[in-house]
Amino acid sequence: MKHLIVWIKQHYLAMILSFSIPLLLMAIAYYSIGIYPGSERSILATDSFAQYANFHASFHNVLHGKQSIFYSWSGSLGLNYWSLAAYYLNGLFTPLVGLFDNSVMPDTLYYLTLLKFGASGLSFWFFAYHTFNIDRWLTIGLSVSYALMSYAVGYSEVIMWLDTFVYLPLIVWGIHRLMDEKKPVLLFVSYLLLFLSNFYMAFMVGVFTFLYTLIRTVLDWRKYRGRFAAYLLTSFLAGGASMLTILPTVLDLSNNGESMTIIDHLFTQDTGVWDIIAKSMVGVYDTAKYESMPFIYIGLLPLIFCVYYFLCGKIPWKNKVGYGSLLVFLIAGVYIYPLNLFWHGMHAPNMFLFRFSFLISFLTILLAGFGLEKFSKEESNRLLNGVLGIGGVFVLFLILSNKKRYDVISFESLAVTIGLLFLYLSIWLFFQSSFKWKKWLPLLLVVLMSGEALFNARSMVVGILYDWGYPDRSYYTKSYEDVQQLVDETNQEDSSFFRLENLDVESLNTSFNFGYHGVSMFSSIRNRHSSQYLNALGFRSLGTNLTIDYANNTLLADTIIGMKYNISKNELNKFGYDKVSESGEYTLYENQYALPLGILTDEEIYGEGSVKNQTELFNQLSGMEGELFSFGEAALIDSADAIVTETEEIISIGEQEASLAKQVTWLVTIPAKTQAYLSLVPLDWAKTQGVDIEWTVEGNTRKNKLNNTGQYYNLGYYEDPTTVKLTASFSGGTEQKVELYRPDAVFLNTDRFAEAVEKIQKKGVDLQVDGRKAKGTVNLEKEQVLLTTIPYDRGWKVLIDGEEADIQTFKDAFLTVIVPAGEHEIEFVFLPQGFMVGAALFVSCILIFTGYVLWERKRKKTRYYIEEKDQSEASL
Numbered sequence: 001m002k003h004l005i006v007w008i009k010q011h012y013l014a015m016i017l018s019f020s021i022p023l024l025l026m027a028i029a030y031y032s033i034g035i036y037p038g039s040e041r042s043i044l045a046t047d048s049f050a051q052y053a054n055f056h057a058s059f060h061n062v063l064h065g066k067q068s069i070f071y072s073w074s075g076s077l078g079l080n081y082w083s084l085a086a087y088y089l090n091g092l093f094t095p096l097v098g099l100f101d102n103s104v105m106p107d108t109l110y111y112l113t114l115l116k117f118g119a120s121g122l123s124f125w126f127f128a129y130h131t132f133n134i135d136r137w138l139t140i141g142l143s144v145s146y147a148l149m150s151y152a153v154g155y156s157e158v159i160m161w162l163d164t165f166v167y168l169p170l171i172v173w174g175i176h177r178l179m180d181e182k183k184p185v186l187l188f189v190s191y192l193l194l195f196l197s198n199f200y201m202a203f204m205v206g207v208f209t210f211l212y213t214l215i216r217t218v219l220d221w222r223k224y225r226g227r228f229a230a231y232l233l234t235s236f237l238a239g240g241a242s243m244l245t246i247l248p249t250v251l252d253l254s255n256n257g258e259s260m261t262i263i264d265h266l267f268t269q270d271t272g273v274w275d276i277i278a279k280s281m282v283g284v285y286d287t288a289k290y291e292s293m294p295f296i297y298i299g300l301l302p303l304i305f306c307v308y309y310f311l312c313g314k315i316p317w318k319n320k321v322g323y324g325s326l327l328v329f330l331i332a333g334v335y336i337y338p339l340n341l342f343w344h345g346m347h348a349p350n351m352f353l354f355r356f357s358f359l360i361s362f363l364t365i366l367l368a369g370f371g372l373e374k375f376s377k378e379e380s381n382r383l384l385n386g387v388l389g390i391g392g393v394f395v396l397f398l399i400l401s402n403k404k405r406y407d408v409i410s411f412e413s414l415a416v417t418i419g420l421l422f423l424y425l426s427i428w429l430f431f432q433s434s435f436k437w438k439k440w441l442p443l444l445l446v447v448l449m450s451g452e453a454l455f456n457a458r459s460m461v462v463g464i465l466y467d468w469g470y471p472d473r474s475y476y477t478k479s480y481e482d483v484q485q486l487v488d489e490t491n492q493e494d495s496s497f498f499r500l501e502n503l504d505v506e507s508l509n510t511s512f513n514f515g516y517h518g519v520s521m522f523s524s525i526r527n528r529h530s531s532q533y534l535n536a537l538g539f540r541s542l543g544t545n546l547t548i549d550y551a552n553n554t555l556l557a558d559t560i561i562g563m564k565y566n567i568s569k570n571e572l573n574k575f576g577y578d579k580v581s582e583s584g585e586y587t588l589y590e591n592q593y594a595l596p597l598g599i600l601t602d603e604e605i606y607g608e609g610s611v612k613n614q615t616e617l618f619n620q621l622s623g624m625e626g627e628l629f630s631f632g633e634a635a636l637i638d639s640a641d642a643i644v645t646e647t648e649e650i651i652s653i654g655e656q657e658a659s660l661a662k663q664v665t666w667l668v669t670i671p672a673k674t675q676a677y678l679s680l681v682p683l684d685w686a687k688t689q690g691v692d693i694e695w696t697v698e699g700n701t702r703k704n705k706l707n708n709t710g711q712y713y714n715l716g717y718y719e720d721p722t723t724v725k726l727t728a729s730f731s732g733g734t735e736q737k738v739e740l741y742r743p744d745a746v747f748l749n750t751d752r753f754a755e756a757v758e759k760i761q762k763k764g765v766d767l768q769v770d771g772r773k774a775k776g777t778v779n780l781e782k783e784q785v786l787l788t789t790i791p792y793d794r795g796w797k798v799l800i801d802g803e804e805a806d807i808q809t810f811k812d813a814f815l816t817v818i819v820p821a822g823e824h825e826i827e828f829v830f831l832p833q834g835f836m837v838g839a840a841l842f843v844s845c846i847l848i849f850t851g852y853v854l855w856e857r858k859r860k861k862t863r864y865y866i867e868e869k870d871q872s873e874a875s876l
Contacts, residue, residue: 011129017140018125021450022147023118029153029457033465035110042106042476043113045157046288046468050522052159053105053476054509055088056097061515063098068771070795071830074511075521076531076548077499077561078791082832083252084525086245090197091163093119102513103480106473109159116162121147127169131176132369137442141449145299146365148453151358153460154285154295157468158352164201167194168362171205175213179227182856184234188849191235195242199249202242203345204356208363210235211329215322233852240845247841248795248832249525255794255833256528261341261348268337274401276331277393282420283413283456285463294334294354297456298361300420301449302368307386309371312379323367330360350546380429387425391418413459420452475506482584483567487514489581489588490565497597497769498564501550503572503702504586508547519550519561530791533813537561537614540710542685551702552710555593555675555748556614556628559757560621561789564594570700573716575675575750593757598765598776600784603818605810621763621787622756632745634678637725638665646742650683653730654737661694661731662738668715668745669723675748676715678726682707683739691733697726706730706738712746765826772830779823786826790815794833800824 008015027036034041044053058074058081061067067074072081093112100108124146128139152165167190174187195202213231217224239246275293278284280303286293310320333339334354341348343356375383394417398409427441427448464470483502490500500516511518519539524546531545538557541548555575557563566572566589572579577589601621604610611617615628636646642662643654653662670676682688688707695702697715715724730738765786767776774790785808790796792809798817799805801824808816815828 018143019118019122022121025454042473043110048157054512057102058512060097071772073517083249086249120165124169127173134372135442141446149361150297151295191238199246208359237845237849243838244842247834247838251834260346277397281417283459286408294357296360302365305368305371306364309367311382314374485583486588500565502567504569522547527791529812533811575717596764597767600763622759630747634666634743634745637667661729663729665727675717677712677746679744681741694729775827799827
């Protein structure tokens with residue numbers, strides 16, 4: 001303990017600087033574009049706004065006992081929260097959200113982001129201090145360069161990936177400790193924490209560190225051949241322990257139809273031969289969307305000494321070949337498509353390309369550290385040649401490269417890059433001379449490296465600003481208190497389970513933030529089977545079901561899923577929805593026709609080809625026959641800034657002027673006592689990507705994405721025959737025209753609808769929900785089927801009077817169970833599939849590893865005792 005205290009006293013300044021410099025530089029970079037605590041502009045760019053802010057808010061709810069850690073009812077009717085957390089939330093610093101209110105989540109994520117940059121710098125300092133025999137100031141400089149590498153800053157919107165850069169140096173340090181000192185604890189703990197934090201990035205780090213360890217072993221086979229088995233044992237035990245989160249998540253993904261990407265070409269599309277060179281320059285941001293180059297920049301001094309590593313005469317050729325081959329393998333992953341897919345787990349990324357490229361950056365700075373160790377005065381010419389070579393490649397790139405592809409290279413970036421190259425060279429050559437003040441040169445290098453890192457970091461955040469945009473805080477906070485008040489009112493008024501949706505949200509994941517039970521969601525972790533059937537019921541969820549949107553559906557769909565409340569800025573005008581409260585510009589409406597979570601029916605519901613849509617399901621549950629909907633004409637009466645052509649089946653709305661939205665108006669005559677809709681269906685969904693539709697009825701305007709929301713645009717409910725206009729304005733997208741099937745007016749007979757709902761409500765079963773459980777009682781005269789709108793997941797089990805019963809699935813989407821006649825208590829209980837096995841592996845692998853460590857220590861002590869005894873006897 002005394003030794004540790006002395007060590008900390010010797011190095012506390014270096015640790016503080018390694019943590020604080022990256023943190024402060026990032027704070028300055030953000031401040032330069034108007035982001036700071038309480039600023040109008042928020043840090044919530046792209047996925048940070050749509051996903052991470054809301055999911056972190058949901059984790060806050062978990063910490064405060066408002067939600068189960070295993071299951072959430074907030075999105076897509078309900079889903080496996082344990083798996084969602086494993087993908088988005090399981091970071092070491094995530095529990096800190098519990099210290100902040102959800103209303104200030106933009107600031108919370110700002111603090112967490114800065115904290116992670118600081119922790120990355122500190123982590124690398126520990127690694128560098130114990131790995132490289134170099135000047136202490138250079139260790140700090142390398143830590144700053146590592147923490148603020150382009151990948152970390154350029155992809156900082158995905159806050160959970162930043163945890164990876166905290167663990168990676170510790171893992172490699174742990175490998176060194178195991179191989180050189182036979183101490184496996186650091187490797188086990190750092191591997192385990194990374195695997196638990198983010199299995200996706202852990203896969204890439206796991207493959208890289210395995211290859212690194214294998215190469216290190218082969219390079220010194222006589223010394224390390226016995227240690228490689230210890231590495232494999234340690235890593236396998238850490239991987240086994242991490243099954244606590246990984247196994248349930250992998251099972252969840254496989255159950256929901258995640259498939260591998262097909263390899264259909266050899267070389268990665270949209271790459272250029274000069275990409276690696278271009279992104280090695282200072283301050284180069286192209287895009288984080290498609291057609292991007294890999295983010296590999298980690299500083300010019302690390303680049304210089306990485307090149308020097310391969311020029312140095314003191315480093316054995318076998319080492320250069322070994323680590324060079326690993327570097328070539330990583331770079332090949334950029335250009336060779338099968339390798340690219342391999343690094344991404346055989347699943348092509350959706351933007352944020354080359355997600356493994358941070359490994360190129362790490363290997364660059366690792367080899368630079370080894371090069372710095374070996375540099376001496378007599379090696380100055382090799383260093384000079386290396387810098388001239390780097391500068392020459394940059395100049396050659398500027399002369400020969402495709403100017404259109406590489407137009408992101410600014411004169412400022414070029415000037416800074418070339419200037420710093422030779423400035424670093426000059427300082428380093430001075431350092432090797434007998435210059436009077438040379439002892440201060442390492443400190444000057446740290447200042448210069450920090451300045452370079454700041455310049456690059458600012459270039460990255462400015463790039464993100466223009467690429468994605470950092471949204472105003474008001475998008476998140478403006479109506480937060482009003483919505484929260486209305487949500488709280490519903491929870492106070494209603495003790496039974498119900499569902500709620502806000503029609504005026506900025507994100508599909510808002511329900512996670514406020515903790516209400518909704519439909520809309522945008523997540524890579526999702527229940528695809530239920531989403532596909534919900535899409536058939538009218539809640540739009542296309543393709544791989546990454547999104548599902550509540551907007552633009554019918555009263556039947558609301559009733560079926562138990563939608564009891566809507567929050568809206570505009571007048572709702574939906575039959576059966578009564579205004580019950582207001583807060584600010586928002587109004588709360590209650591639906592008197594919402595059904596409970598469970599409904600009794602018969603086994604005909606399982607029939608092949610039965611209940612394919614909402615009308616058939618409604619008739620099945622109510623026992624009624626006939627149509628609930630009728631159809632009428634929607635007459636096109638006006639257009640503005642649009643070229644409209646019509647056929648018998650299709651309407652084409654072309655642009656008259658590129659900068660203006662295309663506007664059309666339909667006229668619909670609505671019968672008495674009718675809820676009316678206008679059905680708008682694109683001819684080709686793919687061609688409406690990015691198309692916004694702003695539609696106005698009776699002075700009420702809403703805005704949606706045409707291809708992300710349902711097809712039934714609400715015209716309102718009317719007691720008397722009424723003629724209404726719907727004006728739709730189309731903008732955005734990549735096509736010059738919008739093509740739709742000829743719109744129909746859709747009329748719901750509300751008398752017949754109300755009659756059907758009354759019949760279904762008599763069959764309703766009110767299930768009380770508590771976290772991951774739903775419980776209710778029934779008293780049946782005969783055997784019946786209990787249909788629920790709980791999405792089916794293999795983690796669910798059902799108990800009837802305490803005895804486990806067989807779960808039946810309805811359309812592979814919802815939970816059902818056959819209940820015998822009589823009075824019964826029914827309880828649905830959720831525990832992620834694989835969790836118990838994962839928990840057993842977690843405990844057993846930790847115990848096995850602990851036993852292994854104790855055995856190794858005992859063996860070491862025994863060997864030491866024998867050696868001491870032999871020496872003592874020899875001295876006699």
